[in-house]
Amino acid sequence: MLRPxxxxxxxxxxxxxxxxVLAVHYIDPADPISIVGDTVTLTLVRNPGAAFSMATGxxxxxxxxxxxxxVGVVKIGRTLRSGWWALGLALVLGGALGNLTDRLFRSPGPxxxxxxxxxxxxxxxxxxxxxxxIVCGAIxxxxxxxxxxxxxxxxxxxxxxxxxxxxTRKESHx
Numbered sequence: 001m002l003r004p005x006x007x008x009x010x011x012x013x014x015x016x017x018x019x020x021v022l023a024v025h026y027i028d029p030a031d032p033i034s035i036v037g038d039t040v041t042l043t044l045v046r047n048p049g050a051a052f053s054m055a056t057g058x059x060x061x062x063x064x065x066x067x068x069x070x071v072g073v074v075k076i077g078r079t080l081r082s083g084w085w086a087l088g089l090a091l092v093l094g095g096a097l098g099n100l101t102d103r104l105f106r107s108p109g110p111x112x113x114x115x116x117x118x119x120x121x122x123x124x125x126x127x128x129x130x131x132x133x134i135v136c137g138a139i140x141x142x143x144x145x146x147x148x149x150x151x152x153x154x155x156x157x158x159x160x161x162x163x164x165x166x167x168t169r170k171e172s173h174x
Contacts, residue, residue, distance in 0.1 A: 012095060013097045020116040046116060
């Protein structure tokens with residue numbers, strides 16, 4: 001499952017990079033572009049923090065966290081057998097790489113770069129493709145966990161789950 005995971009992550013990463021390049025080139029920070037009145041606009045913002053502008057001034061820490069996420073996802077991806085888990089992790093990986101690239105290479109400098117955000121929807125904080133991918137991937141991973149889908153593709157067995165028929169037969173022969 002590592003190859004499909006990396007392919008989806010690459011698509012997310014490229015989409016994020018291309019949209020950020022276009023946003024920086026075409027959107028004037030002082031003049032948002034209206035898509036649906038004032039509800040949906042393209043608004044260029046440079047975010048020094050995490051989602052919702054949390055951890056502003058801790059860009060170096062966010063960079064290290066993103067690197068750890070990338071390494072962790074690739075390591076886990078080597079053992080996956082579930083396509084759904086691969087998709088969820090691919091979305092997180094592609095988004096983490098997109099925002100990590102900004103933190104490494106955008107101004108004000110390496111490990112301190114500000115992330116380019118440009119999609120504004122109503123009262124919601126301004127975000128980008130990477131943020132959307134991370135959130136969608138995280139929601140999918142939580143749903144898979146809640147519904148008992150294991151990364152190996154099997155269903156998890158809770159402590160309170162009924163014993164398998166094989167387990168029952170083994171106990172009766174003892």
